Amino acid sequence: xxxxxxxxxxxxxxxxxxxxxxxxxxxxxxxxxxxxxxxxxxxxxxxxxxxxxxxxxxxxxxxxxxxxxxxxxxxxxxxxxxxxxxxxxxxxxxxxxxxxxxxxxxxxxxxxxxxxxxxxxxxxxxxxxxxxxxxxxxxxxxxxxxxxxxxxxxxxxxxxxxxxxxxxxxxxxxxxxxxxxxxxxxxxxxxxxxxxxxxxxxxxxxxxxxxxxxxxxxxxxxxxxxxxxxxxxxxxxxxxxxxxxxxxxxxxxxxxxxxxxxxxxxxxxxxxxxxxxxxxxxxxxxxxxxxxxxxxxxxxxxxxxxxxxxxxxxxxxxxxxxxxxxxxxxxxxxxxxxxxxxxxxxxxxxxxxxxxxxxxxxxxxxxxxxxxxxxxxxxxxxxxxxxxxxxxxxxxxxxxxxxxxxxxxxxxxxxxxxxxxxxxxxxxxxxxxxxxxxxxxxxxxxxxxxxxxxxxxxxxxxxxxxxxxxx
Numbered sequence: 001x002x003x004x005x006x007x008x009x010x011x012x013x014x015x016x017x018x019x020x021x022x023x024x025x026x027x028x029x030x031x032x033x034x035x036x037x038x039x040x041x042x043x044x045x046x047x048x049x050x051x052x053x054x055x056x057x058x059x060x061x062x063x064x065x066x067x068x069x070x071x072x073x074x075x076x077x078x079x080x081x082x083x084x085x086x087x088x089x090x091x092x093x094x095x096x097x098x099x100x101x102x103x104x105x106x107x108x109x110x111x112x113x114x115x116x117x118x119x120x121x122x123x124x125x126x127x128x129x130x131x132x133x134x135x136x137x138x139x140x141x142x143x144x145x146x147x148x149x150x151x152x153x154x155x156x157x158x159x160x161x162x163x164x165x166x167x168x169x170x171x172x173x174x175x176x177x178x179x180x181x182x183x184x185x186x187x188x189x190x191x192x193x194x195x196x197x198x199x200x201x202x203x204x205x206x207x208x209x210x211x212x213x214x215x216x217x218x219x220x221x222x223x224x225x226x227x228x229x230x231x232x233x234x235x236x237x238x239x240x241x242x243x244x245x246x247x248x249x250x251x252x253x254x255x256x257x258x259x260x261x262x263x264x265x266x267x268x269x270x271x272x273x274x275x276x277x278x279x280x281x282x283x284x285x286x287x288x289x290x291x292x293x294x295x296x297x298x299x300x301x302x303x304x305x306x307x308x309x310x311x312x313x314x315x316x317x318x319x320x321x322x323x324x325x326x327x328x329x330x331x332x333x334x335x336x337x338x339x340x341x342x343x344x345x346x347x348x349x350x351x352x353x354x355x356x357x358x359x360x361x362x363x364x365x366x367x368x369x370x371x372x373x374x375x376x377x378x379x380x381x382x383x384x385x386x387x388x389x390x391x392x393x394x395x396x397x398x399x400x401x402x403x404x405x406x407x408x409x410x411x412x413x414x415x416x417x418x419x420x421x422x423x424x425x426x427x428x429x430x431x432x433x434x435x436x437x438x439x440x441x442x443x444x445x446x447x448x449x450x451x452x453x454x455x456x457x458x459x460x461x462x463x464x465x466x467x468x469x470x471x
Contacts, residue, residue: 022055026068031060031116031138034123035076037131051076051134060138076136115145115287142287149181150294157302167191167306168211171200171299178295179204182276182288186255188246189263189299190224190273192216197225199243202277209249219243224273227260231270233289234260237281256281261292263299271303319394321372322379330393330401334452337403341450350412350444352402353459354419355467357437359398366429374434377427385418387411401459407444416440439467 025032034055052073061068064079071079116138122131156173171189178187179202186202197219201210219225222243227234237257239247255277262270274296278284284292317329325333337349356378363371375398382400383392390411391403404415419440426433441462443455 025055026057028057029059030140031063032057033060033071033079033136035134035136037133053079054133063138076134115140115142117141145181146287146291146294149177149291150298152180153177153295153298157298161302161305167302168198168200170302172203174295174299174302175200176203178276178291181291184279185284185288186250186253186277187292187295188224188275188277190222190228190260190275191303192228192272197222199224199246201246205246205253206249209246212243212245214243214245223258223260224275227262227273227275228270231262231264233262234258235283250277254279257283259284259289259292261296263296263303265300265304271300271307274299319379322376322394324379324383324400325391325393327393327395327401330391330395330403331452333391333403334455337405338445338450338452338455341446347406348445348447350402350404350407350415350442351455351459352404352412352415352419352440352442353395353456353463354400354402354438354440355463356398356423357439357467359436362434362436366432366434370429370434373429374427374436378422381422381425382418385421387414387418390415412442412444416442439463441466 033053035051036054038050038052052075053071054073056068056071058068060079061071064071118136118138120134120136123133123135124131126132153174156177157170160170160173171191175187175189179185186204188202189200191198191200193213195216196213197216199209199212199214201212203210214222216225220229221241223234223236223241224243226241234241235257236242238251238255242250242258257278257280258275259278260273260275263272263274264270274292276284276288276292278288283289317326317332318324319326334351341347341349359371359374362374375394379392379394379400382402386392386402387404389405393401393403395401402415402419404411419438423436423438426435441459441464443449443458443462445455448458449455
């Protein structure tokens with residue numbers, strides 16, 4: 001390759017570099033170029049000299065997608081612009097004016113490389129105190145940056161998990177880490193939440209677009225839902241397939257495509273989806289896809305862990321027959337309410353105990369399966385009609401307990417009405433129907449007592465008074 005310089009006042013670089021060295025540099029694996037100082041060009045940042053390429057090796061030409069000879073005499077700013085990095089003209093001029101070696105990270109959008117470490121060294125190949133040339137080498141550090149991003153995400157997730165943070169907080173930390181490593185994109189996670197899709201959006205979006213729940217029926221066309229359904233990545237361009245609640249915000253932010261990957265454990269069904277919104281309509285870079293896949297694997301572990309904890313919690317704190325809270329869960333909630341009342345003078349609450357009348361008769365006459373069916377049906381009715389934030393529990397056998405916070409007269413009456421409604425309506429069983437009565441007693445905190453044992457004793461006494469009926 002012949003080296004030429006734009007400034008006739010300086011001897012050509014070929015006179016100062018051996019042919020063997022030039023040949024070696026031309027075939028080097030790392031992209032490299034030699035810049036030479038030329039006269040100022042109109043519009044050059046801070047009126048500095050134009051540093052033009054007088055040597056470009058083959059690796060750099062492949063990186064920017066050009067012919068080495070065609071890149072000669074291009075300015076450093078023009079060459080950097082071809083790879084769409086984060087080093088702009090003013091920054092380059094300031095670095096060059098320092099006349100010292102410098103390094104900078106470059107987010108590359110060309111040639112398949114994603115992150116490059118740029119190292120520039122000033123050279124004195126001619127007379128004068130100032131550098132006549134700069135030797136610039138770009139090293140692909142994609143693997144290192146991906147490993148760092150994944151390690152950062154793992155560290156943040158582990159820290160939050162140890163502190164007992166909810167899954168949504170952990171996933172937001174992962175999204176923020178992805179955003180940090182992919183400056184031109186915005187990440188979001190989508191979770192199945194019953195019959196809804198729960199979106200956790202990038203902090204780069206408006207607050208209203210970072211936490212949304214959409215009915216699953218309305219979200220079936222979204223790329224995240226399609227990725228979960230198909231079990232494979234889905235690429236869609238704006239506006240087709242973009243989540244309707246996010247479409248306006250994504251358009252204002254300039255995002256043109258969505259790339260969603262399913263989140264699942266090996267061989268298992270999709271648990272969630274991870275989506276990357278980009279400003280280019282083209283498919284994401286292979287390095288971006290790889291990093292997204294690594295984070296999806298990490299997210300799969302976190303979601304599976306959360307589901308496992310939920311299953312354990314369900315086994316520990318739920319009645320296996322009725323799925324209501326069990327005695328352990330009710331006692332924990334009651335103790336928490338009593339502590340809050342004692343420590344901060346919180347709002348009063350009510351404790352109710354319900355015992356079914358003649359339940360043994362149902363078991364004797366129809367069998368235990370019929371009795372179980374009756375318990376499950378009544379438990380569901382009570383739970384569905386209780387006031388907001390009230391807790392229903394099965395304490396054992398045919399005994400139930402209620403905890404009603406902010407125990408105004410209206411809320412306690414609403415809870416009592418839920419119990420009466422559940423007991424008054426017969427429960428169908430084949431061609432017959434089942435029906436039992438019940439006795440309900442209440443204790444009010446702190447009026448009757450302010451300790452769990454005291455409140456339960458008071459409610460139990462009130463329940464047996466109700467069972468005996470008017471004296």
